[in-house]
Amino acid sequence: MQAIIAEKASQAQALADPFRHVKKGSHIEIAPCETFRDGALLAWCSGHLFEIVPPHEMDPKLKRWQLETLPMIPETFKYKVIPSKTSRFKAVKEIIKNPAVTEIIAAGDPAREGELIVQLVVRMSGINKPMRRLWVSSLTPKAVEQAFLNLRPIEDTMPLYHEAMARSYADWLIGMNASRAYTLLIQSKTKGAGRDVYAVGRVQTPTLALVVKREKEILEFVQKPYYEVVATFQLDGATYDGKYTKEKETRFFEKEKAEALREECQGKEAEVVKVKTENKQVPPPSFHSLSTLQAFANKRFHFSPKKTLEITQALYEKSYVTYPRTDSNHVNPEEAAAFPEILAKLSRLAPYEKWAAETTRSVMTDKRYVDSKKVSDHYAIIPTEKMPSLHSLSGDEQKIYDVIARSLIAAHYGPAVFAHSSIQTDIGPHPFLTTGKRLLQPGWRPVLFESEKEDVLLPNVTEGRVGTAEEVKLVEGKTVPPSRYTEGELITAMKNVGYGMEDKELGQVLKSVSGLGEESTRSNILERLKQLDYMTIEQKRVAPTAKAFILIDAVENTLLASPELTGRWEQRLKEIGRGEAPANVFIEQSKRLAEKIVQDAVQHSERWSFTVPVKKQAAQDSQPIGPCPKCGNPVVDKGKFYGCSAYQSSKCDFTLTKKMLGKPISATNAKKLLSQGKTNIIKGFKGKKPFDARLVWKNQKDGTVQFEFK
Known part of the structure; x- marks a missing residue:
């Protein structure tokens, strides 16, 4: 009997769907069939089940942050179960240990992290049984059945496991040591820094540097x-x-x-x-990779890159679109051969009846769409032959599916003239x-x-x-200054950071690894930068905080602020993933790099002098929102809040929040509150359950409000 280990529950269900099966609590049993002569047991992880043990658990002396204990270089890296995932690991381990199981099929997402998630669980179970790899970019029943009939030897994808492992070790070494070093040194140099932690990372820090650089260009701009x-x-x-x-x-x-x-x-x-x-x-435009889809959805629907990935992942797990974490805009001839069938099925869906039925050309010989040389592990995001009932999709899922479906249809029309x-x-x-x-x-x-x-x-x-x-x-x-990035534009800037660089050789390296970060991780990087209070979203655009200016000033002229580190890093990781370079050499180099980063930080800190630039008054600040309840002067938009314009002259401290229980308070509603004492109904406040309500004054003088329900 075989045990199949998937990456998540929805993926497991899609893998079971082509076969007669029954769900048994924490796993799925597949009945004996042609593909599984003795049946199969199907279990799933819940993303990563393990994490590298933090420093203070390796050595209690490291619990207190001190420069004297840096760099922290473990002789060996240890893993532990993520506390919230204990029961899930137990369920997977029981399936793997089952005496009837003679072979394990690793069925994580077809990428390096999917490889790591499943193989690490098997290794941490202490089980040594033969393994093979399922590799599938579409979860339709037809694609799943075909993939199970063409399982790969685990040796074929083992380099991806070594790549992911090397990446996690190296990121730990740089992140843990650099974050502690810069936090301690900045705190010692900055009055009032309090206990702010300055987290540093090989992708997030150069990404933040892009945002801060653009903000400095705006602040230094002189209008003429x-x-x-x-x-x-x-x-x-x-x-x-x-x-x-x-x-x-x-x-x-x-x-x-x-x-x-x-x-x-x-x-x-x-x-x-x-x-x-x-x-x-x-x-016609190219097919979508994840980054182009994220940029498009951000521009058209104002979706964050994270939201676009989550929606597309959900559509993938429902088998309606192909694997989303791809950096390719092309497909192989094998996928293109299915386009006539997909277009015929799309023509039976109301929004696409006319366009899918009246296409004017084939793309089979068009290298802009069909080119095996431009496809590595995964091809572009396209609809599968499984058609959704559109009314069964959420409104946001319909929007993303529509973009993907229309990109395929549009490719089958001639150029606009x-x-x-x-x-x-x-x-x-x-x-x-x-x-x-x-x-x-x-x-x-x-x-x-x-x-x-x-x-x-x-x-x-x-x-x-x-x-x-x-x-x-x-x-x-x-003349007008450059605009701040939208999140979609920042995703594109991360991907295209190698273009236009003065260092042509480095530019080629960055182009070869698709810039900063991977398709699957860029949205997480932006979310983390927001969580760390390095940047905020103001009027749908990315704005750095004072904390961001301090960190980027500190890492200026170091590898941590430059795309070079992550470019060289990803280049070597890809070589490991292709089996062309040893992982242990890369890890040893990362240890030496961690030592150098700490030494450089200490040395450079002697010259640090931080001045956080004052942001220019935004154009909307001059537009009154309404009269101040305390002094009668205009209330204006101050960026993170609405406040009295007379603060500088009379020290009037009236302020009004711009966000409450996860919902932004628009200028329109702020005006209504100031002029009429209540806002319109605002939908989607996030309490224990989402609710709709008006805001009314609780204390008008100090700007506190309360809810008025329908």
């Missing part, structure tokens, strides 16, 4: 006014505008020069010197440019976009015709 010269032409009965453009530049930063040009051109003769129309094809037109009209030696854009062939676009922007049509004029510059005016604008 600029001027553009726009002429209105009368020519052949047509009236149109053109903007002064020379060598693709339209702006003047000296008003006098712009004004002189305006006066020189006003009312003068104008000649059309060039009329150009160029048709450009725009191909746009006509890009331009008119160059000269007033003497001064060129003015007019541009337009018109959609000629919609191609794939209606599949993804319900409506198109209006075409910008140009007048029908010909080269050599002469008219008049009836009116020439100055249009004033102001």
Whole structure:
């Protein structure tokens, strides 16, 4: 009999579905069949069941944080059961130890962490039985049955286990030692730092450095006014505008020069010197990897990357989409061969009837979609042949499934074709440019976009015709700073961090390992940075805290702030995962690196001097929310709260929270509370159970509120 060990309960159920089975409490029994001659027992983990023993449990002397005890370099790493997972480990161990079980099938997610989760449980059980590996990227019954008929020798995937183990040891060495070193040193240098812990990590710290760098660019930005010269032409009965453009530049930063040009051109003769129309094809977008799906969902639905991964994972476990933790935008020919069947089934779902039934091409020979060289362990996220009843999906699941389904359908349409037109009209030696854009062939676009922007049509004029510059005016604008990242943009920046680097060799390394972090871990990194109070989300964009500025200043010019460490690290880990490099050498190098990081931190700390920049008053701060109940001055948005604008002048300390029981209090509701004494009904407060209520004043003078229920 075989024992199958899955990574989680929902995955176990999907693996059992193709076979006659019965659930027996903490495991599933599969009846004898062609695939399992003697039947099988199926148990599941609940994610990781084990963790590396923390320092103070290895040595009680390490419970107190002291520089003298660093670096902490264990001779051997020990594991212990995560306390909340004890019963789950017991259930899995009972199945593995069953005397009737003669072979174990490792059936975790097809990735290095899935390999580690299952193999570690088997090893920690003290059981030594033959093992094989199930490798499947789709949990449809058909794919599962096929995968069980093609089990891999465990030796084929053992390098992934060594890769994951090496990664966990090395991350422990760097994280534990660097976090203690920087925390102790920063606390000694920063008055009022209290007991803040400055956690450091090889991926999270360079990611945070991206956020802090962008914030510094915003804070250091000096806004400048600029001027553009726009002429209105009368020519052949047509009236149109053109903007002064020379060598693709339209702006003047000296008003006098712009004004002189305006006066020189006003009312003068104008000649059309060039009329150009160029048709450009725009191909359908690529299939989605996890990071592109997360970026898209963040932009369109404002989903956090973590939420998108959780939803897509749920759809995968229901067998509706393929494995989500992938960095590929391509599929193999084997997957592409199933597209006609999937499209036929999608055409029977109401939202896709028209588009899936009327596709205009095959992608089988299109390397933008089908290319085995661009697929490593996992291919792009696509719908499976198992169709959902859309009404059975949650609203959020419907949104993500819709994005994935439409990406497949759109790929089976031709390119969109746009006509890009331009008119160059000269007033003497001064060129003015007019541009337009018109959609000629919609191609794939209606599949993804319900409506198109209006075409910008140009007048029908010909080269050599002469008219008049009836009116020439100055249009004033102001330069704007770069925007903060959205979470989706930050995921993309992490993935693309190798592009545009001055160090070309390092850039190639980072590109080869897909930048900072892995597809499956980037959303967790962002969540951890929020939990550690390094960054917050303000108006759907990522803002670093004062704590973040302090840490990044401390690690400046070290490997910890640079993508180089994680790039080189991931490069070596991938070599271990392919069986091309030994894990023990990498771990020894990590021990030496931990020693160096502690030494460098102590040495650099002698030069530390922390100054946290004051954030510029956001644009919304100048917009009054309402009158202050204490002093009558305007209440404005202060970022993390609403507060009285007169704090600096009169020390009025009135504040109003911006978040309560997990729900943000919008400016609209804050205005209603200040003006009418109560908000609209706010849905989804998170108490013992979610509830809906209005906020009303409890004490208007100090800004405290209470709930008023329907």
